[in-house]
Amino acid sequence: MNKKLLKMIGRRIVQSVIVIFIVTLIVFLLNQMVPGDPIVNFLGPNATEEQIEYYTQLFGYDQPVLVQYFKWIQGLFRGEMGRSVALQMEISDILFERLKVTLSMVFPAFILAVALGVTLGITAAKKRGSIFDSVISFFANIGMSMPMFWFGMILILIFALKLGILPTSGFTAFSEGAGEWASHIILPVIVLAMGPLAQFTRQTRSSMLEVIRQDYVMTARAKGISQKAITFKHQLRNAFIPIITVMGMSLGGMIGGTVLVESIFVVPGLGTLMISSIKSRDFMVVQNGVLVIAIAVALCNLIVDILYGVIDPRIRND
């Protein structure tokens, strides 16, 4: 690619790092304000003053707030996140174990939503006003407004309880058998994909309709090139600019938003880890978790920005 594009990417990376830094600061301060103490929580009601004091010192929670913050950041640069009080494990080990589980649902869900959403959106735009178009629009509206937990429960009711063809909940790693893995993951993936699928369909449809009216599409027709070339080289490339924005936001949102789906289907992912850590006031796990999510979201935004630059030459200039 060209120099302008590389410069733009460099600028965006610096911006992302700043944003992530600010997020860590905010989360850290918020955690300090939340009442409750991880040590007290872990030791239980029968712990003595000495025990509490000993562990508080051991974990460094007696130090000034700013010192604690800088120690955490310092550790991050060495690749250490600290130890979890509640779980008595290295936080980085737990987090990445859980992140793998979450991503193994998010990626299939995202790919499903993109592939199906773009296809349905293009078809609906091409057949605007047809019955197909109306049906698609109808379901897209339902998909966007249906609450996730309700949809998840309906699916469990039908496929797990009534038909008995899928397990109600739980998770099996891919390494322990693809079939088991798939049967556990299929319902969470559908629930997770539903909202984004509806959104991508609507966005693709409206962007395509917007682009169909443009003069350059008329110019392309007047060249005598095939309808396929017009759709892909002229319409879709232009329509993709707003579609990509929506996709980037959704992917970031899906990683942070699996909490609900993981709770419904009792999946040991990042979301359920965050919930249990908040309950046990294990704030080091919470803030490292938020950091991981923030990095993931920033990464999605970065990819979107790079794609923008690749697709739209006008953006490389600013």
Place this chain on the structure above:
Amino acid sequence: MADKLLEIKDLNITYNTEITTVYAVNGMSLSLEYGETLGLVGETGAGKTTTCLSVMRLLPEGIGEVTNGSIILDGNDMLNLSEDKVRELRGNIVSMIFQDPMSSLNPVMTVGDQILEVLKEHNKDMSKADLDKAVDDMMELVGIPANRKNEYPHEFSGGMKQRIVIAIALVCEPKLILADEPTTALDVTIQAQMLGLINDLQKRLNTAMILVTHDLGVVAQTCEKVAVMYAGEVIEFGKAEHIFGAENLHPYTKGLFDAIPKLDEDTERLVTIDGMIPDPTQVIKGCRFAERCKFATDKCKVAPPVVEVEPGHLVKCHRYGK
């Protein structure tokens, strides 16, 4: 080779919208020789763009419909060809320059690729090197350095974009260009330059052209023949010298000339033709201009005949009938 490049006969076109039916073109007839330049004039809504689109077979799908007539282009019956055959002709035998060249280019494709695309489509067996060379030559021909072909439309000025649009239209050396008000979106100083360029290239490549414009001055400078459109039909057709400075004109054409502000007279206000073009959603039986015509009589309630007032000069008006 057919003896005429383009022959439009009794063309009727309607737009069927959800609300109403617009009779955009009504009994339009026109013919054009190879290599000839024709000025198509008429006020807004006369059906000029609609006519050009129908020649390209690019009327909006499901809305624009040819209900009658025929279009023969270079021996091809345009209205009865398969879509694949029409695609072979588009951009190759006939190309169109649209009303607003500013937005006619794809913003996310380099200008070189946009010129290349049409050339490649119609010359599938040309080598990569030959294609590239042809694109470079075409760019130089329209006055853009070929080393700028990897730039995007937003990196060019309006006049330069227009040159690219012209390059796209001409790169396959078509037999006919339909230029739909190619300069209205441009600066006045660039307008003349562009028309000069189009005219020059067209002569060099021996391409015929239909130049749609509101500007009779432009027609006088560039066109050999003139067709005046009113409410979807041609009401006057002839050589430029027939129409400029002739006496026996259609009353509408006369009105158009009177509406040109003259520099040597200090007129208080612009002379205009009273009234408006008829409602295009209504079917009109008699002369469509009668309502606004100061010579209108009872005869005008029936459709006027086409009268050859002098060889090659046709007027559709009862005044010149026997």
